[in-house]
Amino acid sequence: MIALLFILLIPFAAAGLALIHQGLGRSRSSAHTLLATLCAIAIAAVVFLAVGCSWAGHAGGAAHVLHGFDWLGAEPFMGQGLYAKPGSARETLVLCFQLFAVGLAAMIPISTGSDRWRMTAIGAWSVVAAGLIYPLLSHWIWGGGWLATRLPELGLPGFVDAGGAGAIQVLGGLGALSVGWVLGPRRGKYTQGMATAIPGHNIVLVHFGCLLALVGWFGLEGAASLLFYNIAPERLVWVAINCLLGASSALLFAVVATRLRYRKTDSSISANGWVAGLVAVSAGGAWFSPGQAIFVGLMAGGLVTFLVEIFELWLMVDDPGGAISVHGAAGLWGLVAFGLLAPPAGSHLLAQLVGVATLLGLGLPLVHGLNMLIDRFVPYRVDMDGDWQGMDIRELGSGAYPEFVIHTDEFVPR
Amino acid sequence: MRVVGCLLMLSGCSIALASLALLHAQGQRYAFVMAALTVEALGLWLLAQSYRGVQLAAKDKR
Numbered sequence: 185m186i187a188l189l190f191i192l193l194i195p196f197a198a199a200g201l202a203l204i205h206q207g208l209g210r211s212r213s214s215a216h217t218l219l220a221t222l223c224a225i226a227i228a229a230v231v232f233l234a235v236g237c238s239w240a241g242h243a244g245g246a247a248h249v250l251h252g253f254d255w256l257g258a259e260p261f262m263g264q265g266l267y268a269k270p271g272s273a274r275e276t277l278v279l280c281f282q283l284f285a286v287g288l289a290a291m292i293p294i295s296t297g298s299d300r301w302r303m304t305a306i307g308a309w310s311v312v313a314a315g316l317i318y319p320l321l322s323h324w325i326w327g328g329g330w331l332a333t334r335l336p337e338l339g340l341p342g343f344v345d346a347g348g349a350g351a352i353q354v355l356g357g358l359g360a361l362s363v364g365w366v367l368g369p370r371r372g373k374y375t376q377g378m379a380t381a382i383p384g385h386n387i388v389l390v391h392f393g394c395l396l397a398l399v400g401w402f403g404l405e406g407a408a409s410l411l412f413y414n415i416a417p418e419r420l421v422w423v424a425i426n427c428l429l430g431a432s433s434a435l436l437f438a439v440v441a442t443r444l445r446y447r448k449t450d451s452s453i454s455a456n457g458w459v460a461g462l463v464a465v466s467a468g469g470a471w472f473s474p475g476q477a478i479f480v481g482l483m484a485g486g487l488v489t490f491l492v493e494i495f496e497l498w499l500m501v502d503d504p505g506g507a508i509s510v511h512g513a514a515g516l517w518g519l520v521a522f523g524l525l526a527p528p529a530g531s532h533l534l535a536q537l538v539g540v541a542t543l544l545g546l547g548l549p550l551v552h553g554l555n556m557l558i559d560r561f562v563p564y565r566v567d568m569d570g571d572w573q574g575m576d577i578r579e580l581g582s583g584a585y586p587e588f589v590i591h592t593d594e595f596v597p598r
Numbered sequence: 599m600r601v602v603g604c605l606l607m608l609s610g611c612s613i614a615l616a617s618l619a620l621l622h623a624q625g626q627r628y629a630f631v632m633a634a635l636t637v638e639a640l641g642l643w644l645l646a647q648s649y650r651g652v653q654l655a656a657k658d659k660r
Contacts, residue, residue, distance in 0.1 A: 338618045365649045374653060499646045500653040534624065537631045538614050545611025545638045549604040552645075 186417060187277050190407035194284040197400020198225060198291065203393030204459065205291075208384035208452055208505040209298035212574025215584035220294050220306045225287035227307050228314035232286045233279075237263050239319035240282060242275050243328035243412075253330045257323045274411070281407050282322060285352050286314045288404075292356025293363040295505030297564070299370050300571060301363065303579050305564040312554050313359065321351045321547065326412045331542065335535050343539035344532060346413055347405030347423075347466030349518040354543050355551070357512020360503065362552040364495075366559050369502030371571040379497050382504065387451045394431075394458045401427050401462040409470045419470045426469040427462060430481035434461025434514075437485030445489075453492055456506040457485040460514035467518030471526045480521045484514040516540055599648035606641030610634040 198221070206217040232240075241247055241257020245265075248256040259265045266272050266279055290310040294301065323329040324343075331343040345351055373380055384390060406423045409415045438457025442450035464484035465477050472480060491509035495501045501508065523536030558564070570578035577583060617630030 335618070339622070340618070365645075368656070369653065498650075500650050501646075534627060534631060537628075537635065538618060541611055541614035541631060541634050541638060544642070545607045545609075545614070545634070548642070548645075549607050552604065 186420075187407050187410045188280070190403045190410065190420075191277065191281050191284060193403025194281070194288070194400055194407065196396045197404050198284070198288055200393040200395070200397030200400055201288070201291065201295070201459070203389045203396065204455060205295040205298060205505045205507075207386040207388070207390035207393065208295070208455075210382065210504075210574065211385035211585060212576055212583060213299045214385065214576065215582075216303065216575035216579055217294060217298055218584075219580065220301070220303055221291045223303065224290040224294060224306055224310040227310040228287040228290040228318075229283045231311050231314040232283055232318070233263055235261055235315045236286060236319040237266075237279055237282060239316075240322040241327040241329070242278050243326075243332070245275075245328065247323075247328065254328060254333060255324070255330060256320065257327050257329075277407075278326075278411050281411055285322075285348055285404070285408075286318045288348070289318050289352045289355045289359070290314055292353070292507050292511050293359040295507035296360035296364045296501075296503045297367055298504040299575060300367055300566050301564055302562075302566050302570075305558065305562045308558045308562045309359070309363070309555065312558060313355070317359075317547075317551060317554070318351065318355060320550075321355055321543070324542070325351050325539070326408075331539055335538065340535040340538070341532050343535050344413070344468060344522055344526070345519065345539070346409045346415075346468045346470055346522075347401070348408055349463060349467035349515040350539060350543055352404075353463045353466065353511040353515035354519070355547065357508055357510070357515055358543075358548045358551045359555070360507035361501070361512060362548070362555045363564070364501040364503050364508065365552070366555050367502075367565050369500065370504075373502045374500060379500070384452050384504070387455075390452065390455045394435075394455050397459055397462060398427065398431060401431075401466060405466045405469045408466075413470070415470045422472075423469045425474060426465050426472050426477035429474055429477040430465030430469070430472075430484070431458045431461035433478040433481035434458060434464070434485030434488070437482045438489050441486065441489045453489055453506070456488050456492065456510050460484040460488040460510045463511055463514040464518035464521065467515070468522035468526050471522070476521075476525045480518060480525070483521070484517055487513050487517055516544070519543075599644050599651075603641045603643075603645035603648065606644065607638045608641075610636075610638030610641060613637060 202221040206214040238259045246258040247254045290313045324331040435458040438454045461481035488509045523533035614634035
């Protein structure tokens, strides 16, 4: 039951990410961001229980088979198979973990869609993510699907994602990229050929969110390692140590790199570095040595520091919370790093590269195609008034800080 | 360009999977999986460029 204790820490990851997302957005959309996060988690949990858990399946469970490829689970809907089955404690714990994990995957793109993504559209995305995309990836990686079980038949070790770097973080990051493309930038972000900096409104909450996320990641990684890879309980302490080391080294890299680059430390990029370290190490925290965790974290911090700028300035993707780099890029790096570093060194690399090729090559077209399809029926972007008023007033009818903040539209061209 | 980008990404994934099924030597598999990732990167770049073009066009209009 130690896994249950770890599972119960996962909401701290959601709370931390939610605070980071709303803090890095504008004050006039902060209540909307937090409520949208809650709605995404709620919708994801209900939809996953209704249909997703059937398709995610579990190792040894029933599966759809396509020419030898175990590609989708085929358990009874509404978790009935587990509810009625005695002695299924482990599978029930897996379901409990998945209910929290799917919410995390669904909420990550809210960071990118901050200030302009409509609540109804966020709900529609959550339905699709929890009902189709996450179960598919989860089954392949954790549910006894082909990435975990068929690769050994081809002479490779199974693809390993010990803490959700692939199934949760990369999915969230790819969703964020797709949402950023579909929504387009916030009004006033790109004017006169230049990207305008739109700073986050509450960096204090962002840093508090980082600390909460650390606790949540202990749970996320510990529970996943226990449930899907049967690590010995004494390895759990290494999960905690490596989480902290990865986050710390990524943060320090971001602090130093931004100080050298801009002469002042960039608070928001440093916070993003912290989370990127957590994401990258979560690919295999129980197997990394402390030195390897520091290396993985340093690289993740470097990736985020430079990719945030590349996405914003070169690719013109407006990502207020940096979710594409933090969750997508750092997650992919973590998976590759596991292949490079996990003992025996290099033995997992080919399997991890195949997993990365699958996540990217199948995941992004699927996620983006579905986002474009949803956008046809439930328009993603708020109307012009919403852009001017902020999402709090437009969709909720009142602001998050009605007595304390006086807005000026300094980022909107007059 | 978007469709081509998505198709390239799917093709990359197919190359990676096909290499596992058809090839047995580790070196050949590595080479094909790396080629697959390169194809996917090209597809991603095309997708990114197509959306960048949309932003540039919108900026010019403003």
